[in-house]
Structure formats: structure tokens, C-alpha cells
Amino acid sequence: MWTAIILLLAIVFVLIVGNEIRTALATAGKGPEKTPASDAAASAGAQAPTTAVPKPKPDLSQVPDGPEGEAIKYGYRLMNETNTLLPDYVGNDLSCSSCHAGGGMDDTSPYLGVAAVFPQYISRSGKVLTLEDRINGCFMRSMNGKPLPYNSDEMRAMVAYLTFISEGVPIGIKERPWIVKNRVEAYRDMTAPNLDEGKKLYEQACAACHGQNGEGTGPTTGPALWGDRSFNIGAGMARIGTMAGYIKRNMPLGQMGGIKQGELTDEQAVNLAAYILSHDRPDFAPKGKDWPNGDAPDDAAYITDAEREKGFDPSSAPWYKGYAERAIEAAKSAKSGAGQKR
Numbered sequence: 001m002w003t004a005i006i007l008l009l010a011i012v013f014v015l016i017v018g019n020e021i022r023t024a025l026a027t028a029g030k031g032p033e034k035t036p037a038s039d040a041a042a043s044a045g046a047q048a049p050t051t052a053v054p055k056p057k058p059d060l061s062q063v064p065d066g067p068e069g070e071a072i073k074y075g076y077r078l079m080n081e082t083n084t085l086l087p088d089y090v091g092n093d094l095s096c097s098s099c100h101a102g103g104g105m106d107d108t109s110p111y112l113g114v115a116a117v118f119p120q121y122i123s124r125s126g127k128v129l130t131l132e133d134r135i136n137g138c139f140m141r142s143m144n145g146k147p148l149p150y151n152s153d154e155m156r157a158m159v160a161y162l163t164f165i166s167e168g169v170p171i172g173i174k175e176r177p178w179i180v181k182n183r184v185e186a187y188r189d190m191t192a193p194n195l196d197e198g199k200k201l202y203e204q205a206c207a208a209c210h211g212q213n214g215e216g217t218g219p220t221t222g223p224a225l226w227g228d229r230s231f232n233i234g235a236g237m238a239r240i241g242t243m244a245g246y247i248k249r250n251m252p253l254g255q256m257g258g259i260k261q262g263e264l265t266d267e268q269a270v271n272l273a274a275y276i277l278s279h280d281r282p283d284f285a286p287k288g289k290d291w292p293n294g295d296a297p298d299d300a301a302y303i304t305d306a307e308r309e310k311g312f313d314p315s316s317a318p319w320y321k322g323y324a325e326r327a328i329e330a331a332k333s334a335k336s337g338a339g340q341k342r
Contacts, residue, residue: 052177053113053168053169053170053173053176053177054168055112055177055178056112056113056165056166056167056168056169058105058112058164058165058167060072060073060076063164068160071153071156071157071160071161072157072160072161072164073161074153074154074157074161075157075158075159075160075161075162075164076103076161078096078154078157078158078161079095079096079097079100079103079104079158079161080095080096080097080103080220081095082094082095082096082097082143082219083095083143083219085154086145086148086154088146089139089143089145089146089147089148090139090143090144090145091143091144091145091146091282092143092144092145092224092228092229092230092231092282093216093218093219093223093224093229093230094142094143094144094219094223094224094229094230094231095143095219095220096138096143097219097220098142098219098220098223099142099237099246101220103161103165104162104165105165108250109182109246109250110178110179111162111165111166112165112166112169112176112178112179113165113166113169113173113176113178113179114131114134114162114166115131115159115162115163115165115166115169116166116169116170116171116172116173117172117173117174117176118130118131118134119131120134122134123291123293123295124290124291125137125290125292126291126292126293131159131162132150132155132159135148135155135158135159136148140234140284141231141232141234141235141236141284142231142232142235142236142237143231144230144231144232144282144284180249181245182242182245182246182248182249182250183241183242183244183245184241184244184245184247184248184266184269184270184273185241186244186266186267186269186270187240187241187244187270187274187299187320188298188318188320190267190270190319191319192319193270193271193274193275193319194271195271195274195275195278197268197271197272198271198272198273198274198275198276198278199275201259201264201268201271201272201275202272202275202276203257204256204257204258204259205251205252205256205257205259206225206251206252206256206272208222208256208257209221209222209252209253209256210222210223210224210225211224213227214226214227214230214276214279215227215229216229216230225276225279226276226277226279226280226281227279227280227281228281228282230281230282231281231282232281232282232283232284233281233282233283233284233287233301233302233324233325233328234284234286234287234290234301235284238277238281238301238324239297239299239300239301239324240270240273240274240277240299240320240323241297241299241320242299243273243276243277244266244269244270244272244273245269247264247269247272247273248262248264248266248269249262251264274323277301277323277324277327278323278327279327279331280327280328280331280332281324281327281328283328287301287302287304288302288303288304288305288308289304289305290302290304291304291306291307292304292305292306293306294306294307294310298318298320298321299320299321299323300321300322301322301323301324301325302322302324302325303317303321303322303325
């Protein structure tokens with residue numbers, strides 16, 4: 001009797017397990033069951049990488065009423081009149097619009113969408129920076145001044161303005177399609193810059209706005225390009241590749257000396273940049289602490305502490321490495337020598 005019961009249970013077990021095995025084999029490779037919701041999610045995920053983010057088209061006539069709108073409009077003024085509205089924080093004759101025309105709304109190094117990319121890791125600082133940090137970086141470097149208090153009305157206004165002209169741009173976006181990097185890297189193929197050609201190009205196409213001696217004619221009409229009233233060595237524009245790229249893409253405005261905007265070759269842009277950066281300019285005392293992880297770019301305007309600690313030998317570096325730093329040192333030596341002769 002017990003034998004029959006055991007045999008019956010064995011038959012039932014085989015039937016149940018066999019059915020489960022057949023079901024598993026039939027559905028193998030098909031993946032999870034699809035639903036309308038999962039189909040929509042998959043479709044959205046597939047389209048996300050190829051969906052272009054439209055370029056913002058901010059209109060200052062559409063700012064909201066009240067304190068927010070007033071802050072936005074004040075921020076716009078601060079971008080264009082930085083040196084006159086904030087003389088205690090700007091140490092030269094430049095404004096934000098000296099590099100970022102039209103308050104950053106024009107195509108010359110636009111700010112459009114910038115509020116969406118911060119906080120962001122910046123290798124020069126070796127840490128994640130906020131938008132306020134980035135603004136103060138420009139005050140201390142490009143405008144050779146002092147940082148704004150983070151809780152000041154001016155800082156809040158600038159952030160409000162940059163946020164307004166970034167509306168519609170997804171937070172955390174990595175690449176803004178409308179941003180064209182101001183970089184020329186032909187310097188790597190040149191054994192040395194042709195400073196004579198750079199000087200000739202400067203006199204032909206730049207001096208009318210920027211002055212015969214780089215002293216400038218105004219923060220937006222022709223900012224100072226060297227000397228005490230220009231950007232310091234810590235500014236991004238002190239790098240050969242960045243300066244050359246800005247010149248190549250944006251200069252001259254209109255037509256000057258028979259040269260139109262965008263007509264210069266890469267090599268001409270490098271020669272002109274090298275001529276401009278061969279002159280004296282303000283130093284930036286904390287510059288050695290930049291790129292603390294030892295990843296300074298090859299055209300960094302100075303040698304960093306991290307590079308020196310690794311045994312970097314400046315004498316074996318190509319001409320474009322530490323170029324602006326050598327120019328400052330040469331200018332100091334020349335002034336010292338002239339003083340001793342008196």
C-alpha cells in the first residue's frame with residue numbers, strides 16, 4: 001500500500017515540475033513582460049541622447065515683476081558695468097562683458113545655460129565649484145579683483161540673471177550644443193611664435209580699439225590687453241590656446257585693417273596671442289595651487305606647485321608652457337635693470 005502511495009506522489013511531482021520547466025523554456029530570452037508604461041519609458045530613454053536641447057532665447061522684457069525681476073535686471077547691469085558698479089571688487093578696467101559680450105547673451109563666449117552646469121568639478125581648482133564660486137573666480141582672475149560676498153545683493157543678482165538666461169536648459173547638462181569652445185591648438189605644431197608677425201597683426205587689426213600699448217579704450221569697446229589694468233596671469237585668457245581661440249573666432253569685431261572677423265589662420269591667431277601675452281600683466285599670487293592633482297594643461301600660463309613637486313623641469317618645456325609667467329619675469333627683470341642704471 002505504501003509503495004503505491006509513494007509511486008502516486010512521484011508521478012504528481014514529475015507532472016508539476018515538468019510543466020514549470022516547459023514554461024520556463026518557452027519564455028526564455030523574452031525578457032520581462034512589456035507594458036505600455038515600460039514601452040514609453042524605453043522609447044524615451046532611447047531618444048534622450050539624440051534629443052537636441054534648444055538654445056535659450058532670453059528676453060529681458062519678459063522678466064517677472066517684483067523683487068525677482070529687479071534682481072535679474074540688476075544682474076544684467078552688473079555684467080555690463082562691472083568695473084563701474086563694483087569698483088571695490090574689480091581691480092582693472094574690465095567687465096564681465098569684456099569677454100562675454102551682451103551680458104553673455106551674444107555668441108561671443110555666451111553664458112546661456114551656464115546655471116544648469118553648476119555645481120561642476122573644475123580641474124583647475126581640483127574640486128566641485130558652485131556658480132557663485134565660478135563668478136568669484138572671474139572677479140579674482142579676469143578682473144584682477146576680490147571675491148564678492150556670497151550673501152551680497154550683487155551676487156544674488158548675478159546668479160538670478162544667469163539663472164534667467166538658462167531657463168529651459170536641463171540641470172546637470174554636460175554639453176550645451178550652442179557653445180563653441182574658444183580654443184586653437186596649432187601652437188603645438190610651432191617651434192616658436194613669430195612675434196614680429198604678431199606685432200604687425202596687432203597694429204593692423206587691434207590697436208585702434210585696444211590701444212597702441214594694450215592700454216584699452218573701454219571695458220566693452222576695447223578692454224586692456226596687457227599692463228596693470230588688464231586681466232592677471234590666473235585668467236583663462238592668459239593661456240596661449242585660449243587667447244588664440246578667442247581671437248580666431250571673435251576678432252576683430254567688424255573689419256579692421258583689411259581683416260574680417262574669423263579670417264585669421266590658426267597660426268596667425270597664435271602669433272597674435274603670443275605677442276599680446278609677451279607683455280607684462282598682473283600676477284595672481286595663489287596661482288601655484290591651481291591644478292592640485294598635477295593635471296595642468298600643456299599651455300598653462302604658469303608652472304604649478306604640483307608640477308614642481310613632481311620634479312617638472314621648466315627648462316625642458318615647450319615654448320608655450322608657462323609662457324605668460326616667463327613674460328612677467330622678463331618684464332620684472334627689465335624694470336629692475338632699468339632702475340639700477342639710474
